[in-house]
Structure formats: C-alpha cells, structure tokens
Amino acid sequence: MDTLTRMRTFVEVVEAGGFSAAARKMGRSKALISKYVRELEDELGARLLNRTTRTLSLTEVGQVYARDATEILQRIDDLQTSVGDAHAAARGRLKVSAPRTFGDGELGRAIMDFVVQEPGITLELHLEDRFVDLVDEGFDVAIRITSLTDSSLIARRLASFRIIICASPEVLERHGRPEVPSDLAGKPCIIDTNVGYRSNWPFVIDGERVTVGVKGRVEVNSPNAARLGALAGLGFTIVPFLVVREDIANGRLIPVLESFEPAGVAIHAVYPHRRHLSGKVRAFIDSLVHWFEKYSPPGGSC
Structure with missing residues (x-):
C-alpha cells in the first residue's frame, strides 16, 4: 500500500x-x-x-x-x-461574487465577454461590496480588490489596482496643486464613506504608509458619485483609477500626488482552498487574466 x-x-x-x-x-x-x-x-x-x-x-x-x-x-x-x-469545454452554472462598482464597469465587461465566448456557461453574478463566504454561500469564485492575506483561499492575481487623488482643472486653479499629502488638509475634499479609510486618506512617504485627515462638505458612498462631485468642481477626491480613466485621458480630471500613491493592492480571483478547480472555474479565471492583459494600460494597473 x-x-x-x-x-x-x-x-x-x-x-x-x-x-x-x-x-x-x-x-x-x-x-x-x-x-x-x-x-x-x-x-x-x-x-x-x-x-x-x-x-x-x-x-x-x-x-x-x-x-x-x-x-x-x-x-x-x-x-x-x-x-x-485542459481541452474540455466550460459548461454549467458559474456563481461569481464581485464588488459592485467594479462589476458595473471594467470587470463586468470582462465577465460578459467570457459568457459570450462560452455558450455552455450559465452565469449567476452577485455584485456587492461585502466579502462573501465562498464555501457557505456556494460561490465558485470571487473577485476581490485587496492585499489578500486569507491563507484559506487560493488566489490568482489579475492586475494591479491603482488608487489616485484627482480634481478638476477648475479646482486646481482655485485652490492650487498639492505638492505633498499634508497640503490636502486645507483643501476641499470629497469623501467616499464606502471605503475603510473614509476621511483618512492613505499615502506612502519615504517607504512608510501614512494617512492624512481631510475634510469637505460632500460625502458619498460610491466612487462613481465621488467622480461626479470632482467633475462638478466640488473638490479633490480619492478614487480607483479605472473609475476616472477616461476623464483623465480627456483632461476633465487631473491626477495629483502620484508619487505618494499607496501600492500593494491588486485585483484577485479567489476560490476555496479545498475545492477542486473545475473546468468552468479554470476557464473563467484564464479568461479574466487574458482580458486584463489585453485591455489594461501599460504596467497592468487598473
């Protein structure tokens, strides 16, 4: 034996x-x-x-x-x-969890591209900001934006995830361009209460992570709403790069303090550690990896 x-x-x-x-x-x-x-x-x-x-x-x-x-x-x-x-067609019901804002945008397009390519897949997509329990709630895979420290899960990194500070050209003209993170303390800021740091914005200075307390008369609970506030000239905001990528490309919003941006956060596809990786899950994850390689900007950061 x-x-x-x-x-x-x-x-x-x-x-x-x-x-x-x-x-x-x-x-x-x-x-x-x-x-x-x-x-x-x-x-x-x-x-x-x-x-x-x-x-x-x-x-x-x-x-x-x-x-x-x-x-x-x-x-x-x-x-x-x-x-x-390896050569089997992906098929069956695929239950996926993803963050709402991301799922409504870039990730949603990647997921729908996969479903188009795989007619044997039936998709059940849950968009919510909480971290679901994959095993207890019966999810095949979850997309998470995190530094990922849970050792009970297997993860596949899809892309870096960039968080930026930005404002409209009008705000920069009225209030000046901040040169260091502490300059934001006296400037109007739009606060997203849906993120953990809220009004204590994270930065990296000389290799150390620090936070700067900010204030403003606008609080929202969505990065899309924060974007709208920034476009309206209501102040500086901190948002995922993917939410404002087109605005920055068109000059409607201007990134600031780029050399102080926090790093280490990435987009991961995760699945339960003790579950067999089925053909449908493997095909789904491979599809997302290829999608981000194709559509992410240079450096692989969203």
Whole structure:
C-alpha cells in the first residue's frame, strides 16, 4: 500500500470525524481504514490520532500533518483535474461574487465577454461590496480588490489596482496643486464613506504608509458619485483609477500626488482552498487574466 493512499485515508478520517464515517464515505471496511492509518503512523514513527472508545482527536503532530497532507492532496487532485479539463469545454452554472462598482464597469465587461465566448456557461453574478463566504454561500469564485492575506483561499492575481487623488482643472486653479499629502488638509475634499479609510486618506512617504485627515462638505458612498462631485468642481477626491480613466485621458480630471500613491493592492480571483478547480472555474479565471492583459494600460494597473 503506497504512502499517498494512507495519507488520503488519514485525511478522510479527520474530515469525517471518525473511522466509521470515513469507511462509509470511501466504501471500505472500518478495519481496513484503521489499518491504513496505523500503517501511516508506523511509517512516520509518530502518533497522529488519540483514540478512545468514544472519541477521536488529533495529536499536535497530527494537526500539522493533517493540514499539510490536505494541501498536498489538493494540489495533486487539482493537477489531475487540470489535465482532464485542459481541452474540455466550460459548461454549467458559474456563481461569481464581485464588488459592485467594479462589476458595473471594467470587470463586468470582462465577465460578459467570457459568457459570450462560452455558450455552455450559465452565469449567476452577485455584485456587492461585502466579502462573501465562498464555501457557505456556494460561490465558485470571487473577485476581490485587496492585499489578500486569507491563507484559506487560493488566489490568482489579475492586475494591479491603482488608487489616485484627482480634481478638476477648475479646482486646481482655485485652490492650487498639492505638492505633498499634508497640503490636502486645507483643501476641499470629497469623501467616499464606502471605503475603510473614509476621511483618512492613505499615502506612502519615504517607504512608510501614512494617512492624512481631510475634510469637505460632500460625502458619498460610491466612487462613481465621488467622480461626479470632482467633475462638478466640488473638490479633490480619492478614487480607483479605472473609475476616472477616461476623464483623465480627456483632461476633465487631473491626477495629483502620484508619487505618494499607496501600492500593494491588486485585483484577485479567489476560490476555496479545498475545492477542486473545475473546468468552468479554470476557464473563467484564464479568461479574466487574458482580458486584463489585453485591455489594461501599460504596467497592468487598473
């Protein structure tokens, strides 16, 4: 019996919560399941499970082994799935979560391009700003704009995500162009309450992240509304570059303090760590990667 089979049996016992449940799931006898786990412990020279007549628990070593073994098995399964799905057509229902503002714009176009290209896909797109629980809520994939620190998810980076400060030419003429972030403290600003920093705008100065408190008589809860306020000459605002890209190209809005912009945030496609990457999800993510490579400006930043 090979180590991989013993490892997989052990993980099944842990996930099922016992030998009997694992045996039923795997279609094998409880005695055989117990034998495989015992052989694994003998091979490792360490006890992985504490067994009593009524309870089963992981030892400290068992906890570490279960975590790492699960990851190894997932990678093996994903590799086998990727080979099998390499030439298969994407099909089935695809449930996707994405941030509302982004989904209404650039990302929405990328997603709809994918659906056009894949007639076997039925799309269920949820646009909302909260971070959904992919497993509990049954999502296949989520698009997130973040630095992404959740190790329970697998992520594919799609593009950098640029946050800029901008204002109309009229505002710059009336109030002057800020040279350093602290200059904004005395200038009218449009505040988006839908972002975490609200009126404490983030910057990077000499490699360190700092915030500057700003004020203004306009507060909104959408970057699109912040854009409209900036176009109306109501002050400086902080918005995703993708929201104002055309306005900047046409000179309606002017970026400022570009050398102080925060970095490290990116657009990611994420999916549950322990879920097999199906053909439809793989095709969807690959499509987004290619879309951003094609349509993003130089540097891959949105």
